[in-house]
Amino acid sequence: MSEVLNCDAGGCGHVEHVGTITPEHVGAACPKCGANLLTQKDWEAWRPIQALLNMARSQAQGSTDDRAEVRVSLHGDRTSIEITNRKPD
Secondary structure (H helix, E strand, O other), rough: OOEEEEEEOOOOOOOOEEEHHHHHHOOOOOOOOOOEEHHHHHHHHHHHHHHHHHHHHHHHHHOOOEEEEEEEEEEEEEEEEEEEEEOOO
């Protein structure tokens, strides 16, 4: 699993790859522009989504079905989900 923090500051575009987004990331400064990478509000909105993803991931372990890449983005009051089906390796 890979999670990322994207800087929302206009024109920055920095992407911070993290193993898992945690409460310690709240208030972290973007190394490129200094803006806040994760607000408390965004963290509180992300937690239930993260829990659902973790539950789905644990149930899918050991499955021989085709795999999918799931991208969940949270920006302000908008959440988007993108699912890309992949064939097994």
